[in-house]
Amino acid sequence: xxxxxxxxxxxxxxxxxxxxxxxxxxxxxxxxxxxxxxxxxxxxxxxxxxxxxxxxxxxxxxxxxxxxxxxxxxxxxxxxxxxxxxxxxxxxxxxxxxxxxxxxxxxxxxxxxxxxxxxxxxxxxxxxxxxxxxxxxxxxxxxxxxxxxxxxxxxxxxxxxxxxxxxxxxxxxxxxxxxxxxxxxxxxxxxxxxxxxxx
Amino acid sequence: xxxxxxxxxxxxxxxxxxxxxxxxxxxxxxxxxxxxxxxxxxxxxxxxxxxxxxxxxxxxxxxxxxxxxxxxxxxxxxxxxxxxxxxxxxxxxxxxxxxxxxxxxxxxxxxxxxxxxxxxxxxxxxxxxxxxxxxxxxxxxxxxxxxxxxxxxxxxxxxxxxxxxxxxxxxxxxxxxxxxxxxxxxxxxxxxxxxxxx
Numbered sequence: 083x084x085x086x087x088x089x090x091x092x093x094x095x096x097x098x099x100x101x102x103x104x105x106x107x108x109x110x111x112x113x114x115x116x117x118x119x120x121x122x123x124x125x126x127x128x129x130x131x132x133x134x135x136x137x138x139x140x141x142x143x144x145x146x147x148x149x150x151x152x153x154x155x156x157x158x159x160x161x162x163x164x165x166x167x168x169x170x171x172x173x174x175x176x177x178x179x180x181x182x183x184x185x186x187x188x189x190x191x192x193x194x195x196x197x198x199x200x201x202x203x204x205x206x207x208x209x210x211x212x213x214x215x216x217x218x219x220x221x222x223x224x225x226x227x228x229x230x231x232x233x234x235x236x237x238x239x240x241x242x243x244x245x246x247x248x249x250x251x252x253x254x255x256x257x258x259x260x261x262x263x264x265x266x267x268x269x270x271x272x273x274x275x276x277x278x279x280x281x
Numbered sequence: 282x283x284x285x286x287x288x289x290x291x292x293x294x295x296x297x298x299x300x301x302x303x304x305x306x307x308x309x310x311x312x313x314x315x316x317x318x319x320x321x322x323x324x325x326x327x328x329x330x331x332x333x334x335x336x337x338x339x340x341x342x343x344x345x346x347x348x349x350x351x352x353x354x355x356x357x358x359x360x361x362x363x364x365x366x367x368x369x370x371x372x373x374x375x376x377x378x379x380x381x382x383x384x385x386x387x388x389x390x391x392x393x394x395x396x397x398x399x400x401x402x403x404x405x406x407x408x409x410x411x412x413x414x415x416x417x418x419x420x421x422x423x424x425x426x427x428x429x430x431x432x433x434x435x436x437x438x439x440x441x442x443x444x445x446x447x448x449x450x451x452x453x454x455x456x457x458x459x460x461x462x463x464x465x466x467x468x469x470x471x472x473x474x475x476x477x478x479x
Contacts, residue, residue: 234381
């Protein structure tokens with residue numbers, strides 16, 4: 083999926099050198115460079131630390147699937163397969179996407195004047211069979227990821243305790259949070275720029 | 282010993298969107314200032330950020346933090362044409378208001394108000410939400426930021442057309458896209474790793 087300048091956003095949007103969008107991205111050179119550096123730091127780091135490559139690509143594939151962002155989802159599906167994930171795990175990720183699809187953002191505010199804006203929505207719990215395919219760590223990560231994607235204002239300390247209880251370290255949770263947050267950015271830049279290119 | 286979450290000290294929970302200065306209290310242990318290595322400091326980008334528990338928590342993955350921060354700075358601070366800073370901050374505020382990040386909205390509403398001198402309009406966005414009527418140009422920026430923040434994404438050619446009619450060129454529209462997209466990154470970190478305190 084690497085484009086001519088090896089930039090994943092350019093490749094996903096289909097930005098060729100010399101086009102109007104190439105010139106626009108060139109006006110924000112650090113944003114372009116470091117969106118790519120962020121991607122590399124998450125998916126091809128010097129040291130995978132507390133989060134395996136399989137876990138990183140599985141979470142990314144799940145997020146892209148929840149966004150119904152087909153091209154981005156294909157990139158991370160390819161990465162997941164390339165990271166050595168089993169067919170059973172890949173099937174469980176696909177099952178989780180089907181289970182988890184909804185529309186956001188929803189969720190609750192602290193009790194007070196904003197309570198009238200509280201919006202109900204599903205709290206995702208991984209299905210039994212899907213959970214067996216994902217394993218304990220990834221099942222917990224997917225439940226947390228679903229909240230962060232669709233109802234981030236419901237986040238609370240017990241959600242982090244659930245990750246710790248499932249075997250995630252504090253540093254691993256920081257990396258997981260960055261993965262979810264970065265994908266939320268990357269998918270939107272790709273969708274936005276693609277729309278701009280064709281409008 | 283297994284890691285545990287932190288219980289923040291007693292504090293006042295903000296219950297409304299505000300331009301007031303808020304604190305942020307972590308739910309996970311930041312790195313200690315004295316434990317920061319060269320690599321952590323490189324990830325912090327600005328040495329002054331070592332004072333912030335938020336950045337010292339993110340410094341646990343220093344390479345990602347450094348790349349995040351450099352992306353952020355160029356999207357908001359690069360003054361080479363495009364969208365005026367005030368309206369980049371407006372897009373950040375709109376995304377934060379829609380996702381429900383009271384902390385992020387407070388910071389960027391202050392910037393939007395300062396750079397635009399339109400304190401009353403920014404406050405109406407905070408109080409009334411992303412459906413309030415500001416003026417057509419600001420309404421178009423807010424609507425585009427909200428559509429891009431929805432999951433699945435609801436941003437389409439009609440948003441681009443409306444921004445163009447409001448006078449934005451394509452570089453400025455790309456700035457709206459990046460500012461709103463970046464706050465979908467920032468909101469999820471601030472909301473999920475700790476909480477605001479008034």
